[in-house]
Structures are given as structure tokens and as C-alpha cells.
Amino acid sequence: MMNDPNLYDYWPYRNRPRIEWPGGKKLAFWVAPNIEYYEFDPPKNPQRPGWPKPSPDVVGYSQRDWGNRIGHWRLMELMDKYGMRGSISLSTGLIDHHPEIIEACVARDWEFFSHGIYNTRYSYGMNEAQERAVIEDSIRSVQVATGKRIRGYLAPALTHTERTFDLIAEYDFWYTCDLFQDDQPQPIKTKSGQLMSMPYSLEVNDVITYGQLAMTPQRYADVLKRQFDQLLEEGTRSGTVMCIPLHAYLVSQPHRIRAFESALAHIYQNSSDVWITTAAEIANHFRTSYWDQTISDISARGLTRPGTGFNP
Amino acid sequence: MSLPDDYLTYPRRQYGMDQDLYPWRPVQAGKSVALPGDRNLAVALIVPIEHHGLNPSGKPFKHPGAMVTPYPDLRHYTTRDYGNRVGVFRILDALDHAGLKATFPINAMALERLEPLVHAIQSAGHEIAAYGLSTDHIHWGGLDRAVEETWIAETTSLFAAKGLAPTTWMSPARQQSFATPVLLAAGGYKICLDWEMDEVPVEMTTDSGPLTCLPLSNELDDRLLLIDRRQSEEDWLAQILAAIDCLCAQPERFGSRTLGITLTPYVIGQPFRIAALRAILRQLSTDRRVFVENVTRICEAYRLASQSSTS
Numbered sequence: 001m002m003n004d005p006n007l008y009d010y011w012p013y014r015n016r017p018r019i020e021w022p023g024g025k026k027l028a029f030w031v032a033p034n035i036e037y038y039e040f041d042p043p044k045n046p047q048r049p050g051w052p053k054p055s056p057d058v059v060g061y062s063q064r065d066w067g068n069r070i071g072h073w074r075l076m077e078l079m080d081k082y083g084m085r086g087s088i089s090l091s092t093g094l095i096d097h098h099p100e101i102i103e104a105c106v107a108r109d110w111e112f113f114s115h116g117i118y119n120t121r122y123s124y125g126m127n128e129a130q131e132r133a134v135i136e137d138s139i140r141s142v143q144v145a146t147g148k149r150i151r152g153y154l155a156p157a158l159t160h161t162e163r164t165f166d167l168i169a170e171y172d173f174w175y176t177c178d179l180f181q182d183d184q185p186q187p188i189k190t191k192s193g194q195l196m197s198m199p200y201s202l203e204v205n206d207v208i209t210y211g212q213l214a215m216t217p218q219r220y221a222d223v224l225k226r227q228f229d230q231l232l233e234e235g236t237r238s239g240t241v242m243c244i245p246l247h248a249y250l251v252s253q254p255h256r257i258r259a260f261e262s263a264l265a266h267i268y269q270n271s272s273d274v275w276i277t278t279a280a281e282i283a284n285h286f287r288t289s290y291w292d293q294t295i296s297d298i299s300a301r302g303l304t305r306p307g308t309g310f311n312p
Numbered sequence: 313m314s315l316p317d318d319y320l321t322y323p324r325r326q327y328g329m330d331q332d333l334y335p336w337r338p339v340q341a342g343k344s345v346a347l348p349g350d351r352n353l354a355v356a357l358i359v360p361i362e363h364h365g366l367n368p369s370g371k372p373f374k375h376p377g378a379m380v381t382p383y384p385d386l387r388h389y390t391t392r393d394y395g396n397r398v399g400v401f402r403i404l405d406a407l408d409h410a411g412l413k414a415t416f417p418i419n420a421m422a423l424e425r426l427e428p429l430v431h432a433i434q435s436a437g438h439e440i441a442a443y444g445l446s447t448d449h450i451h452w453g454g455l456d457r458a459v460e461e462t463w464i465a466e467t468t469s470l471f472a473a474k475g476l477a478p479t480t481w482m483s484p485a486r487q488q489s490f491a492t493p494v495l496l497a498a499g500g501y502k503i504c505l506d507w508e509m510d511e512v513p514v515e516m517t518t519d520s521g522p523l524t525c526l527p528l529s530n531e532l533d534d535r536l537l538l539i540d541r542r543q544s545e546e547d548w549l550a551q552i553l554a555a556i557d558c559l560c561a562q563p564e565r566f567g568s569r570t571l572g573i574t575l576t577p578y579v580i581g582q583p584f585r586i587a588a589l590r591a592i593l594r595q596l597s598t599d600r601r602v603f604v605e606n607v608t609r610i611c612e613a614y615r616l617a618s619q620s621s622t623s
Contacts (some may be wrong), residue, residue, distance in 0.1 A: 001383050003365035004425075013398040047382045111383045124382055158387045181397055182389040183583065196442050202391060214542045223584045230583035301428065310384075 007165060007179065007309035008186050009198065017297050019184065019239035021282075025275035026235030028282045029228070032177070032200060032245045033075055033086045034115060035101060037094040038164070038298060042120035048159070050120040067249025068098055074252040077260055082268045087141040087279040089115040089245070092141040094146050099145070106146050111278040113177070114138035116156025123159040131161060135171055142199060147184045151280045152198065154178060158191050159269045162310040169193030176281040183231060183240045185286045187295060189308040194287055198279050203227075206250045217259035226262035233271065241282060333493055333516045334525075335507075344567025345512065345618045352560040353522070353605035355596055356572040356608045358528055359403055360443060360482065360507060361429065363422035364392040366450045375447040375485045376535060377578070380587035387391065392578050395424055399581020404436060406586065410593035414575070415606045417443035417482035417505065420470035428475065439606035440507070441480035442467050448484075455489045463500045480607050484507060486528075494518040503607055511569040514609050526607045528572030530553070535576045545588035552592055560601040568603075568617070570610065 021028045027186050040048030040061055051057035056065060088105055090112050095102050105112070114124075117134060126134070136151075142150045153168045154177040165176060169190035176188060177200035189197045204227050209215045217222065220289040224244060242262075251260050267274070275282075298304055306312065324330040347354060366389045368378045379385040408413055416433045420438060423430055433440060444451065445467050451460055471478055479498050482505040496504060498520035498534055507514070507525035516523045530536065532552055537543045552573060559569040575594075580589050596604050603613070 001367040003367045005366055005384060005386065005389065007386075010425050010428075011397060012432070013401040014404075014432065158381070160384055160386055162384060176384055179390045180387065181393040183398055200386065204584065211543075213539075219544060226587055227582075227584040230586060234583075303428070 001308055002162070002312075004312075005309055006305065006312050007188050008181065008301045009180075009189070009305055011186060011294075011298050011301075011303060013182075013184075014134075015237050016184070017293050021239045021275040023275065026239055026273040027237060028241045028277055028280065028285075029271075030087050030243050030277055030279050031084055031086050031243070031278070033072065033078060034089040034245065034247045035068075035091065035105075036079040036089075036115065036119040036247070037091040037097055039118050039120045039243075042118065044065075045122045045124055047124040047171045048122055048157075053161050057187060062094055063250055064249045067252065068094070068101065070246030071252035072101055073104070074247065074257060075248045076108065078107070078257065081208065082264050084264065084268075084276055085110050085278055087113060087152070089113060089262065090119050090142065091115050091117065091119050091140045091156070093126065095141050095145045102145050111152075111280050112142050112146060113150050113152030113154065113175075113279065114142070115154045119157050122157055123155055123164060123254070125149055128163060128167070131163065131167055136169055139171065144189045145166060151175065151283060154200070157226045165309050166191045168196035170244040173294060174287060175279060177243075177245075177279070181290060183234070183242075184238065185241065185282070185290075185294075189312070191308050194291065196244075196283060196286055196291070198223060198283060200245055201245045202245075202264065204243075206247055208247075210256070217256040220256075221259045222261040224260075225266045227271060228263075228267050228270070232270070235273070243279075281298075325566060329350075333518070334514050337510075337600075339511075339566060340561055343618075343621060344565070345614055345621060346563065347568040347603055347613055347617050349603070350601070352563040352568055352601040353556060353603065354400050354609045354613065355602055355604045356526060356528070356610055357407070357412065357554070357604065358482070358572055358576055358607075359414050359416045359575045359577065360439075360550055361396060361400065361416055361418040361422060361426065361577070362392075362432075362443065362447050362484070363396065363419050363425065364389060366446050366584040372450060372452050372454060372538075373485075374452060377470075377576075388591060395576065395578030395581055396422075399579075400429060400577035402581045402583075402586045403434070403557075403575055403577060403589065404432060404552070405578060406590050406593055407438070408436060409590070410597040412597055412604045413438055413606050413609075415439040415441050415608075416504065417441040417480070419443050419446045419466040419484070420562065421449075423470055423474050423476075427474075430476075439480065439608055440471075440478050441482055441503075441607070442471060442478045442501070443482050444484040449488050450485050450487050451483050451492050452487050453489050456496075457489070457491050459494055460489055460491060464495050468499055468551065479503065480505065483581045486530075494520050497521045497523045505572065505607065506515060506551055508572070512567070513570060513614050524611050526572060527570055529572060530622060531572075533574045533576075534580045535574070538579055545585050549588045549591055553595060556595070556599070556602065560599075568614075570614075572607075
């Protein structure tokens with residue numbers, strides 16, 4: 001076990017070379033609805049139970065089912081109103097359970113990326129063949145359902161192994177949402193491929209804000225507005241990324257959705273310098289236009305360290 | 313079943329403290345010290361620079377901010393690292409904009425990795441303090457004295473290797489052993505940020521010389537209030553402003569007070585929180601009652617003021 005994962009080099013925020021998003025925009029903004037399936041009776045991973053309470057966790061399970069039956073649809077219609085497309089963090093097993101949701105997202109030209117098969121199956125303890133099987137299953141399932149190749153990864157329930165990043169890079173994923181060290185993308189040090197970290201944010205993720213930080217709906221809206229204002233201001237120096245990671249079983253609740261809408265409205269009304277887009281489009285722009293510039297800047301500052309992730 | 317008889321003996325039951333580090337002094341007793349320029353309050357801004365490893369021992373307890381989920385907990389590793397990469401530069405910009413100086417305790421073992429940050433702190437004229445070896449080197453009552461002595465010496469030499477000679481110390485997790493004060497004094501440290509028993513700097517006497525304790529408020533700690541206690545940025549801001557007003561209120565009775573405020577990069581350096589810090593710094597930089605400086609200058613100002621008031 002390693003104390004420093006060496007997945008990326010230390011790269012201080014100040015005086016970085018300029019990033020400009022398409023059309024001279026300062027902030028790349030994306031919304032990440034998590035469309036998840038939690039199993040009724042998941043097998044136990046030795047390191048973590050599928051549910052915090054003994055299965056069946058009826059309230060936890062049915063609240064998430066409410067998200068699939070009602071919540072996603074309410075959120076989709078809200079995002080339609082502001083012309084925002086989603087980049088979906090998908091439990092790919094949901095494709096088999098609820099194809100209507102997938103079809104509705106395809107019809108909106110939303111992007112899909114992998115969030116594992118089920119959010120109740122963790123990566124802890126997987127051997128390489130098992131982890132490859134999950135990744136290949138994710139790619140294949142979305143390809144069959146939508147005709148599109150996924151390019152992004154967010155490990156199920158944020159559970160990883162030391163080889164996760166090398167594997168997804170090898171399978172030609174472009175971005176990982178698993179790392180929260182920055183408000184700008186950065187190349188990840190993998191043995192092969194061209195993988196970048198995509199700013200996703202736990203700090204303004206609705207699971208954290210409503211749950212861990214116990215925010216009221218209005219406070220969460222205020223936090224999102226301030227997050228946006230600050231990152232847009234800093235984007236004048238060099239383009240920043242803001243993501244709102246969402247879970248419909250939380251944000252689409254009838255007592256929360258209107259306060260949340262006020263945040264989307266604020267962003268929409270102040271979007272003249274904002275690229276409202278998807279994660280894959282941000283990744284594509286960064287890897288084609290700014291990958292080399294970033295590597296050179298880190299090198300020029302003398303901050304490049306040898307080795308790759310978990311492999312110093 | 314019963315307890316041993318000595319459980320009901322009280323060997324230090326007497327007037328004053330039950331330890332010999334510093335004397336008892338109630339707030340109204342003794343001579344109060346007034347800082348020059350009618351400054352009723354000295355404010356020390358403390359920005360802890362800590363590196364949280366992916367595989368901490370967690371002994372004797374987990375440092376605040378340490379990993380939470382099973383290895384590899386990249387979620388918490390990277391959210392803490394955000395502070396050292398991004399958040400701290402927002403704090404530096406805000407300090408610079410307000411024209412204020414702070415003190416940055418740094419884990420000695422992080423000096424190498426964070427070298428550009430160390431230079432940015434230095435070139436902005438802030439004080440650098442020693443913050444132990446790492447978040448996984450907690451000084452505590454069960455730590456062997458010789459080991460603790462080595463840790464302090466290693467900390468000092470890692471700073472020296474970078475051309476730095478800090479004389480202010482903060483312990484990881486602000487935890488100490490019974491020997492920490494004397495070992496710090498022996499190691500050349502003059503000021504410690506672990507103790508908060510007063511509203512003025514307090515001088516400890518140790519067998520190796522004095523050690524000044526500048527109070528740092530745990531009850532206003534941004535991580536504690538905003539994360540552990542889930543308070544809002546507005547509430548944090550309001551409490552700090554209330555503390556400033558209270559501490560400035562009775563200079564004729566108590567002289568100049570001191571308040572230490574912690575600004576944790578991965579907490580207050582978040583984009584949605586930084587406006588609250590800017591509001592506090594704006595208030596501090598325009599309030600004529602307040603003297604904001606690094607801890608060494610604050611302790612020096614108290615020393616000079618107390619000399620002139622006794623002569």
C-alpha cells in the first residue's frame with residue numbers, strides 16, 4: 001500500500017498557462033446526473049456492505065427507485081428548460097432494468113459514462129481480470145444500447161484498486177471523474193493511453209451537500225451560485241471547469257427542485273462567457289488543445305516526478 | 313469490584329494549576345498590556361499546510377482530515393490535496409488583496425513536494441512555522457521521549473535543508489506529549505500554537521527555557537464549524553465578527569486581546585466559501601481596533617508593550 005498514489009504531479013494553481021474553451025469561453029460547465037441502480041439484495045463485499053443497514057434496506061432502496069421512476073424525469077425536463085445536456089454517470093446495469101430512461105437520455109443527446117454495473121458492487125478486492133470484466137461490460141452495454149463508445153469513468157461508489165486508472169487508460173477512456181484535486185483538468189500518469197482528471201466535485205455534489213453537510217435547499221442553491229461566480233471570475237485567467245453532480249433521488253424531491261432551479265437559472269442568465277457542455281466535449285478539447293501545454297508547464301516548473309500511478 | 317485506594321488521593325489538589333508549565337492567572341489579575349496605536353485586538357491568521365497520505369497509520373488516532381474509506385481512499389486524498397494545489401492560492405490572493413500577513417505551519421515532510429507553494433508563501437512575506445513531520449506523526453502521551461526528540465530534530469533539519477529556520481511550532485492535530493513543551497524549547501522553538509488557555513500570549517517556563525503560547529481558537533476552526541458541525545459560511549463569518557467585537561469591547565479593563573483563527577485550505581479555499589474569507593479579511597484590514605500580523609510579530613509586540621508598561 002502506498003502513501004502517495006503518484007497519479008498526477010503537484011501543479012500549483014497560480015500562473016498556469018492559459019486555457020481557453022471553444023468560442024473564447026472562460027468556464028466549461030457541465031451537469032452530471034447520476035443514474036444509478038442499487039440492488040435489493042446485493043452480495044456482500046468483505047470491505048463494505050451493499051447497504052449501511054441490513055438488506056433489505058427498504059427506505060434506501062425505494063427512495064432510489066423513486067429517483068428512477070419520477071426523479072430523473074423531473075430533472076430532465078428542468079434541464080431541457082435551460083438547454084443543458086447531461087453527462088450521465090450510469091450504473092450500466094440500469095440499461096437492462098429501465099431502458100425507458102436510457103432512451104429518453106439518448107433522445108436528448110446526453111452523454112453516458114460508466115459508474116460501474118451497480119452502485120452496490122464495489123471494486124475493493126477485485127483481481128485484474130474481474131476489473132477488466134466490469135470495464136468491458138460497461139463499454140459493451142452502453143455501445144449496444146446507444147451506439148456510442150463511453151469515454152469517462154467514475155468508479156462505482158468511488159471504490160478503486162491500485163490498477164483502476166491504468167486499466168481505464170488502456171481501454172482508451174479519456175477522462176476520470178474520481179479525483180478531486182483541482183478545478184482544471186490534468187493528465188493522469190498511467191502506463192499507457194491518454195487519461196485526464198475531469199473536475200467533478202464532491203464539495204457541491206448533492207449527496208454531500210444535502211446529506212453530510214445537511215444543507216437546506218436554498219443554501220445548496222446559494223452554494224452553487226457562489227461556486228459558479230468564483231470559477232467564472234477565475235476563468236478570466238485560465239479556463240476553469242464547474243460540474244454539478246446530481247442524484248435525482250435527492251435533488252428532484254418536490255421540496256428541493258425549485259430552489260435548485262434558481263441555481264440553474266442564475267447560471268443560464270450569466271452564461272455569456274460559459275461553455276455549457278458535456279464532459280466528453282471538455283475532455284476532447286483539453287486532450288487535443290492543452291494536453292501538451294500542461295505537460296510542458298509541469299516539466300518547465302521542475303515538478304515532473306518519475307513513474308506512474310501506484311508505480312513510482 | 314472496586315478502584316484502588318489511590319484513585320481517591322489528589323496529590324496536586326492545591327491553589328493554582330495542577331501542572332508546572334505556566335501559572336494560574338484569572339483574567340482580571342495582574343497587569344494588562346496595551347498594544348501601541350490603540351489596537352485592542354491582535355489577530356493571528358493560521359493557514360495549516362498539511363499533507364494527508366493515502367495510507368496513514370491512524371495511530372494513536374486519525375488526524376483530522378485523514379482518510380476515511382478503505383484503501384485506496386482517493387476521494388479524501390484528492391479533496392485534501394485540492395487545498396494545497398488550488399485552495400491555498402485563493403487564500404494567498406485574498407490575503408494579498410487585503411494587505412494582511414499570516415502564519416503558515418507546514419508539515420516538514422511536505423516541504424519537498426510543495427516547494428512552489430513554500431516559495432509563494434515566503435515571497436508574499438508570510439511567516440512559515442513548523443508543523444511537525446507529517447499528519448501521521450502525532451505527538452502524544454504514549455510517545456517515547458527519545459522518539460519525540462528525534463521527530464522534532466528531523467523536522468528542524470528538513471526545514472534547514474530548505475534554508476528555513478522556523479521558530480514557531482504547531483503540532484500535528486495540535487496534540488502533545490507531556491514532554492513536548494520542553495523538547496520544543498530545547499529544539500529552539502519560541503512560540504507554540506497548540507495551547508489556547510488565554511486571550512493573550514502566555515509564557516511557559518520549561519527546563520530548556522521559555523515557550524510562548526499564542527492562543528488559536530478551536531471553537532472558530534473552519535474545518536470544525538463548516539465540516540464537522542455543518543454550519544454555514546455566513547454563520548462562521550458572523551461568529552468571527554462577533555468575537556472581534558467582543559474582544560475589542562473593554563480595552564480599559566483587559567488591555568489588548570489576541571485571537572488566532574485557522575484557515576484550512578481544503579475547507580475555506582473552496583470556490584463557494586472564499587467570499588466569506590474575503591469578507592472577514594476586508595473587515596480586519598479596515599478595522600482600526602485590530603492589529604493583524606504573523607504570530608512572531610504579535611508576540612514581539614506584546615513583549616515590547618509589556619516592557620514599556622512596566623518601565
